Amino acid sequence: MTDTDIAILGLGPMGRALAAAALAAGRSTVVWNRTPQRAAPLVEQGAVLAPSAGDAVAGARVTVACLLDYSAVRACVAPVRDRFGGTLVNLSSGPAAQARAMADWAGQHGIDYLDGAILTPAPTIGTPAATVLYSGARRSYERNRRTLEAFGGTGVHLGEDAGAAAAYEMALLDVFAMSVGGLAHAFALAMAEGIEPAAFARFARGIGAMLPGMADRFADQLTEGRFPADISSIASAGSAMAHVADAATARGIDAAPLRAVQRIVDRAVAAGHGGDSYARLAQLLGEPAA
Numbered sequence: 516m517t518d519t520d521i522a523i524l525g526l527g528p529m530g531r532a533l534a535a536a537a538l539a540a541g542r543s544t545v546v547w548n549r550t551p552q553r554a555a556p557l558v559e560q561g562a563v564l565a566p567s568a569g570d571a572v573a574g575a576r577v578t579v580a581c582l583l584d585y586s587a588v589r590a591c592v593a594p595v596r597d598r599f600g601g602t603l604v605n606l607s608s609g610p611a612a613q614a615r616a617m618a619d620w621a622g623q624h625g626i627d628y629l630d631g632a633i634l635t636p637a638p639t640i641g642t643p644a645a646t647v648l649y650s651g652a653r654r655s656y657e658r659n660r661r662t663l664e665a666f667g668g669t670g671v672h673l674g675e676d677a678g679a680a681a682a683y684e685m686a687l688l689d690v691f692a693m694s695v696g697g698l699a700h701a702f703a704l705a706m707a708e709g710i711e712p713a714a715f716a717r718f719a720r721g722i723g724a725m726l727p728g729m730a731d732r733f734a735d736q737l738t739e740g741r742f743p744a745d746i747s748s749i750a751s752a753g754s755a756m757a758h759v760a761d762a763a764t765a766r767g768i769d770a771a772p773l774r775a776v777q778r779i780v781d782r783a784v785a786a787g788h789g790g791d792s793y794a795r796l797a798q799l800l801g802e803p804a805a
């Protein structure tokens with residue numbers, strides 16, 4: 516029998532934000548965390564601290580797992596697999612293959628399962644700025660949609676493939692990882708050249724502002740399978756990258772990230788795509804290397 520709206524497993528910054536949003540939306544909320552002390556502020560707001568993961572999931576219509584990764588989720592839910600009454604919604608990060616394996620595992624044990632990915636930081640949860648992707652059985656999503664709306668913002672169901680949300684998250688984290696790595700590298704090079712961080716930031720902002728337009732151009736060109744270099748070609752970018760790598764090396768800064776991108780560019784040029792736009796690199800990366 517289920518008598519609680521939401522159980523939250525995991526009270527890291529994101530789990531705490533999800534629990535607080537559920538409480539603010541008037542949902543009866545049970546929380547559980549490996550380190551129970553983290554629950555204290557939520558208990559003051561009205562949450563019930565379950566003594567074990569099994570007790571948390573037993574009475575909940577929706578159990579949201581928000582832990583470090585899929586192995587942490589498996590470690591918490593496998594021992595209590597017979598106690599689920601409602602749907603398990605896993606919002607922890609990980610590769611799509613792990614999401615699909617988790618869905619298979621849940622199916623084998625008769626647990627209704629949805630996978631998901633949170634695309635925005637913890638402070639957005641419960642506000643219009645939150646974005647959460649879900650994937651898996653549409654029936655399960657529709658049944659729990661009203662409850663999940665407590666997390667705010669935009670909730671999108673991507674389809675029946677349980678791995679879809681994780682696949683989006685991984686590709687989006689790819690953008691984030693490469694961009695943050697690029698930013699750190701660029702600040703190191705600028706500072707090595709004696710440029711003040713604030714003076715550099717003023718111009719670095721402009722590169723970030725180019726990305727939304729580039730994402731749309733990539734999408735158009737990859738959809739059409741045509742890569743006209745209206746603005747700048749792969750060959751010209753390759754030459755600029757070589758200069759940056761040399762400048763970094765001269766300042767004793769690890770140029771390996773730049774050389775790695777340069778290798779992709781060199782491969783494109785060698786394959787005769789030097790005159791194409793950067794979007795051609797995405798297609799090339801998806802093809803087996805010769």
Ligand SMILES: NC(=O)c1ccc[n+]([C@@H]2O[C@H](COP(=O)([O-])OP(=O)(O)OC[C@H]3O[C@@H](n4cnc5c(N)ncnc54)[C@H](OP(=O)(O)O)[C@@H]3O)[C@@H](O)[C@H]2O)c1
Nearest residue numbers: 525526527528529530549550581582583587607608636637
């Ligand atoms: N923070 C964000 O803004 C954000 C944004 C988007 C997505 N996410 C995703 O949300 C998930 C949770 O993130 P987070 O920031 O809240 O914190 P986190 O550091 O990724 O995870 C911390 C939580 O995982 C638990 N945990 C870790 N290993 C465990 C294990 N083996 N067994 C049981 N519990 C375990 C921790 O318990 P203890 O407290 O006992 O250590 C804590 O509850 C992650 O997958 C993250 O990628 C987070």
